[in-house]
Amino acid sequence: MSKPTDLVQGTLDLLIMKTIALEPAHGWAIAQRIRQVSKDVLQVNQGSLYPALHRLEQSGWIKAKWGESDNNRRAKYYSLTPAGRKYLDQEQANWQRLSAAIGLVLEIAD
Amino acid sequence: MRIFYKTFLRVRSIFRKNRVEQELADEVRFHLERLVEQNIGRGMTPDLARGAALRDLGGLEQIKEECREMRRVSFIENVIRDLRYGLRMLAKSPGFTVVAVATLGVGIGANTAMFSIIHAALIRPLPYRDPAQLTFGGAPNPMASAPDYYDYREQADCFAGFSAILAMAPKTTVTGGAEPERVALTYVAFDFFRTLGVAPAAGRAFTHEEGQAGAPYVIVVGERFAQRRFGGARNAVGATLNLDGLPYTVVGVMPARFRFVNDVDVWAPMRRGKSWAGAPRQYHNWLIVARLKPGVSINRAQQQVDVISKRLEQQYPASDTGMGLRLDPLQAAIAGPEKPRLVLLMVAVALVLLIACANLAGLLLARGSARRLELAVRAALGASRAQIAAQLLTESVTLALLSGLLGVALALWLDRLLPLVTGLTDPGSTPKGLEWPVLLFALALSIVTGVLFGAAPALRAAALPLAQDLAPGARTTASRGGTSLRGALVVGQVTVSLVLLAGTGLLIRSLARLAGTNPGFDPHHLLTGEIQLLAAQYPDPDQRIRFFDGLREDVAGIPGVKAAGFINDLPIRDPFDNIGAWDADHPPDSPANERLAHRRVVLPGYFEAVRIPLLAGRELGKRDSEQAPLAMVINQRMARTLFPGVNPLGKRVAVDMGRATPAVFEVVGVVGDARIIAVGLGSPMTMYLSYDQFPNATLRFAIRTDLAPQTIAQAVRRLVAARNRDIPVENLVSMEDIIGDSLAPQQVTTVTLALFAGVALLLACLGLYGVLAYSVGQRTHEIGVRMAVGARRADVLRLVVGQGLKLALMGLGIGVLGGLAATRFLAGLLYGVTPTDPATFIAVSAVLAAVSLLAAYIPARRAMNVDPMVALRHE
Numbered sequence: 001m002s003k004p005t006d007l008v009q010g011t012l013d014l015l016i017m018k019t020i021a022l023e024p025a026h027g028w029a030i031a032q033r034i035r036q037v038s039k040d041v042l043q044v045n046q047g048s049l050y051p052a053l054h055r056l057e058q059s060g061w062i063k064a065k066w067g068e069s070d071n072n073r074r075a076k077y078y079s080l081t082p083a084g085r086k087y088l089d090q091e092q093a094n095w096q097r098l099s100a101a102i103g104l105v106l107e108i109a110d
Numbered sequence: 111m112r113i114f115y116k117t118f119l120r121v122r123s124i125f126r127k128n129r130v131e132q133e134l135a136d137e138v139r140f141h142l143e144r145l146v147e148q149n150i151g152r153g154m155t156p157d158l159a160r161g162a163a164l165r166d167l168g169g170l171e172q173i174k175e176e177c178r179e180m181r182r183v184s185f186i187e188n189v190i191r192d193l194r195y196g197l198r199m200l201a202k203s204p205g206f207t208v209v210a211v212a213t214l215g216v217g218i219g220a221n222t223a224m225f226s227i228i229h230a231a232l233i234r235p236l237p238y239r240d241p242a243q244l245t246f247g248g249a250p251n252p253m254a255s256a257p258d259y260y261d262y263r264e265q266a267d268c269f270a271g272f273s274a275i276l277a278m279a280p281k282t283t284v285t286g287g288a289e290p291e292r293v294a295l296t297y298v299a300f301d302f303f304r305t306l307g308v309a310p311a312a313g314r315a316f317t318h319e320e321g322q323a324g325a326p327y328v329i330v331v332g333e334r335f336a337q338r339r340f341g342g343a344r345n346a347v348g349a350t351l352n353l354d355g356l357p358y359t360v361v362g363v364m365p366a367r368f369r370f371v372n373d374v375d376v377w378a379p380m381r382r383g384k385s386w387a388g389a390p391r392q393y394h395n396w397l398i399v400a401r402l403k404p405g406v407s408i409n410r411a412q413q414q415v416d417v418i419s420k421r422l423e424q425q426y427p428a429s430d431t432g433m434g435l436r437l438d439p440l441q442a443a444i445a446g447p448e449k450p451r452l453v454l455l456m457v458a459v460a461l462v463l464l465i466a467c468a469n470l471a472g473l474l475l476a477r478g479s480a481r482r483l484e485l486a487v488r489a490a491l492g493a494s495r496a497q498i499a500a501q502l503l504t505e506s507v508t509l510a511l512l513s514g515l516l517g518v519a520l521a522l523w524l525d526r527l528l529p530l531v532t533g534l535t536d537p538g539s540t541p542k543g544l545e546w547p548v549l550l551f552a553l554a555l556s557i558v559t560g561v562l563f564g565a566a567p568a569l570r571a572a573a574l575p576l577a578q579d580l581a582p583g584a585r586t587t588a589s590r591g592g593t594s595l596r597g598a599l600v601v602g603q604v605t606v607s608l609v610l611l612a613g614t615g616l617l618i619r620s621l622a623r624l625a626g627t628n629p630g631f632d633p634h635h636l637l638t639g640e641i642q643l644l645a646a647q648y649p650d651p652d653q654r655i656r657f658f659d660g661l662r663e664d665v666a667g668i669p670g671v672k673a674a675g676f677i678n679d680l681p682i683r684d685p686f687d688n689i690g691a692w693d694a695d696h697p698p699d700s701p702a703n704e705r706l707a708h709r710r711v712v713l714p715g716y717f718e719a720v721r722i723p724l725l726a727g728r729e730l731g732k733r734d735s736e737q738a739p740l741a742m743v744i745n746q747r748m749a750r751t752l753f754p755g756v757n758p759l760g761k762r763v764a765v766d767m768g769r770a771t772p773a774v775f776e777v778v779g780v781v782g783d784a785r786i787i788a789v790g791l792g793s794p795m796t797m798y799l800s801y802d803q804f805p806n807a808t809l810r811f812a813i814r815t816d817l818a819p820q821t822i823a824q825a826v827r828r829l830v831a832a833r834n835r836d837i838p839v840e841n842l843v844s845m846e847d848i849i850g851d852s853l854a855p856q857q858v859t860t861v862t863l864a865l866f867a868g869v870a871l872l873l874a875c876l877g878l879y880g881v882l883a884y885s886v887g888q889r890t891h892e893i894g895v896r897m898a899v900g901a902r903r904a905d906v907l908r909l910v911v912g913q914g915l916k917l918a919l920m921g922l923g924i925g926v927l928g929g930l931a932a933t934r935f936l937a938g939l940l941y942g943v944t945p946t947d948p949a950t951f952i953a954v955s956a957v958l959a960a961v962s963l964l965a966a967y968i969p970a971r972r973a974m975n976v977d978p979m980v981a982l983r984h985e
Contacts, residue, residue: 026137026140027137027140027141028140028141028144028145046141046145046166046167046168046173047167047168047169047172047173047176050137050138050141050173050176050177051173051176051177051179051180054177054180054181055180057119058116058119058120058180058181059112059116060112060113060115060116063115066133069140073140073143074136074140075137075140076133076136076137076140081112081115083112
């Protein structure tokens with residue numbers, strides 16, 4: 001993932017929001033978790049991570065709070081807002097519908 | 111909910127900028143440190159770890175910048191940054207800034223002041239309750255007679271209030287205090303204040319009972335009068351005042367700023383059938399003020415009123431034929447007469463601002479050329495064309511806003527001078543300071559102006575390739591385009607200046623014509639004044655005749671007095687009192703064909719005093735006493751109208767004096783015509799009656815003296831006081847001043863327009879000079895070349911002046927065409943001059959051409975003195 005295209009940007013947003021839906025996390029932790037859960041397939045471009053986080057914050061889907069990290073340093077923790085949670089469910093459903101449809105088309109092409 | 115969070119973030123980004131920036135830096139640094147730790151954990155040395163981390167992360171600054179963009183406040187930040195940069199640039203070139211701000215500030219200030227006047231007079235809602243529902247008598251039939259008024263009132267049902275006010279404000283003598291005082295008084299229907307929706311400052315308005323005959327004498331006074339006489343509004347309520355010797359009780363006080371049509375200190379109620387309210391049906395001197403019922407349109411009300419008018423016409427053909435009542439919305443009716451003048455001045459001042467903007471655009475275009483290097487560097491560092499244009503535009507708007515501030519200060523100062531500008535203040539109440547719509551106008555005007563004059567330079571700077579300007583010694587050939595644009599601007603300026611000058615010239619000629627008109631009498635060295643005898647003190651006509659006869663002799667005896675004339679209504683100052691008159695032997699077949707003649711009552715010696723020539727017959731004298739037959743002297747106009755081709759002497763004239771049968775007079779003399787209504791209006795039919803036969807209580811005088819008129823004023827006062835201490839002598843003013851005052855609105859308009867035209871001319875010349883000076887500067891090299899190959903200095907002079915003349919003549923040509931088309935709108939304000947008067951146009955064209963030549967000459971001289979050797983070496 002180099003310069004985010006529209007589809008990719010939307011996907012990144014989705015991944016970020018899903019990650020923090022379970023538990024608030026700072027930017028570093030979010031990137032690590034996405035890598036772990038996807039078994040090293042998805043490596044978030046660090047140059048696009050923070051702009052994405054700030055954009056989501058400006059749109060009001062996620063909110064931020066400064067807290068202490070595990071090594072006693074200050075870090076900015078992000079979590080979902082209620083509106084964000086609804087948006088996430090919506091986008092997740094859309095994504096599943098989309099990927100199912102793509103799968104159907106790919107099977108026919110054979 | 112989302113919107114609150116979003117707004118909070120944006121606000122925080124603007125106001126807690128440092129904090130937000132710090133957080134962003136911390137956040138990114140935190141990530142960097144973790145990355146470094148991870149690298150170290152993988153076995154790298156700290157330095158390598160850090161290097162690898164930085165590479166992985168990408169540019170730290172770029173990440174931060176992208177995050178900032180996400181915050182979407184960068185637009186505002188950019189504007190603020192451009193603003194501060196603009197202010198710095200302006201501070202760096204103080205000369206330019208001062209000139210620009212001064213020029214524009216004067217333009218914006220004048221426009222704001224003008225708009226303030228217009229807003230108060232035409233736009234601002236009148237200070238009455240629900241003013242849209244108020245109607246007022248309008249042309250051609252604005253007034254009704256008292257009996258008609260009562261009939262309309264009873265028969266119409268679409269009005270929530272139907273009220274009236276006398277069209278005049280006669281003076282009354284107030285006694286009982288320290289000194290007798292003459293105050294203006296007018297009569298109103300009892301529900302007048304309620305209909306308008308104005309509450310008294312103290313006390314109450316009139317009741318229904320007080321509008322009936324036989325009611326106790328009550329009045330309402332104005333707050334200023336109450337302050338003067340009783341020391342306050344509260345004290346005035348319940349007090350007694352002696353008006354013309356009769357006691358009146360004050361029941362209410364109107365607020366100081368209340369004024370309606372007549373500028374009076376006392377309002378008395380119409381008492382049905384009494385005094386003015388009891389005048390016969392043919393005296394139409396009441397203005398109708400009516401409030402529509404909610405939901406009723408003015409057209410419906412007009413229809414109903416028309417039906418009633420028709421009915422009255424049939425019932426009372428002698429007085430009401432051809433009279434109807436027209437209802438106009440109050441605001442339009444009151445403001446209407448001033449509208450042409452105000453609109454003219456507003457248009458003129460807006461044109462002046464346009465010219466100023468053109469000047470500024472020219473200045474900025476020149477400056478733009480000088481700043482090409484700076485702009486090219488900005489472009490090279492990554493500024494887009496749009497950003498550069500935006501920055502230049504912001505500078506212009508900043509300049510304009512600064513000028514706007516100066517303009518508002520100027521307008522505030524002008525506003526203080528406004529009360530001196532007679533005839534151009536609003537009729538409702540006096541404006542104090544600038545109201546917020548006016549300030550808003552100033553702000554909007556500043557921004558529009560800034561965009562207007564900044565657009566051209568900004569677009570040009572953004573449109574042209576900037577890269578080549580970085581090359582050293584870059585020749586600004588592109589500035590040629592700038593010159594042609596500036597040339598076009600100058601042509602426009604000259605055009606507009608010519609139109610303004612033409613208008614001014616026409617108005618000046620009109621004024622001169624007016625001032626030079628022969629009014630039919632000799633207005634110089636005439637002292638005028640007014641004397642009212644108290645009815646209570648002089649109930650008997652003989653007493654009044656004796657008083658004025660005696661006074662006339664006394665006055666004639668004052669050293670320096672040549673003659674003393676006494677008349678009921680002075681020319682120009684009192685253009686009232688016209689009634690129906692006709693040839694007694696050939697009465698008109700219908701009342702509609704009756705003619706109106708102005709009725710004047712004189713003592714012997716009046717014509718000699720004011721120098722109206724006696725053309726035939728004799729003057730009125732002592733033989734025309736009470737017992738003698740009714741006699742009149744008519745003016746030439748009346749003689750020619752009523753008795754064409756015959757000798758009018760001995761003929762009989764019937765006059766409708768308001769009684770059952772007309773009075774019949776014998777014509778004993780004919781005098782010259784006099785312009786008694788206004789200097790600009792011709793002489794109406796005028797008939798002069800003998801005072802002995804119609805001894806009014808009030809007489810005015812015109813005393814001819816070979817000294818300055820005011821010097822005998824004291825003597826006159828003393829003479830009157832010697833006869834009766836209680837009688838004040840009012841309005842001692844010279845006839846020349848009266849005429850001068852009557853011309854004041856015209857004068858003010860002319861002077862103001864001349865001022866605007868002068869400023870416009872100056873600015874246009876500055877513009878022309880600027881363009882030529884710049885052009886000469888640019889073409890120095892070329893001039894050097896020309897001279898080197900043999901051109902003489904005279905040729906160079908001709909070259910530059912020719913360039914300037916070309917621009918000026920183009921502007922002149924378009925201006926003359928435009929002026930000829932535009933001046934027709936002035937027609938209403940002109941007197942004795944047509945809107946396309948050739949002499950005026952030729953004169954102003956010559957003036958403009960001459961001034962343009964002068965403006966072109968100075969740069970031309972400089973061009974002439976160019977040393978070819980120096981010029982050839984010049985880049």
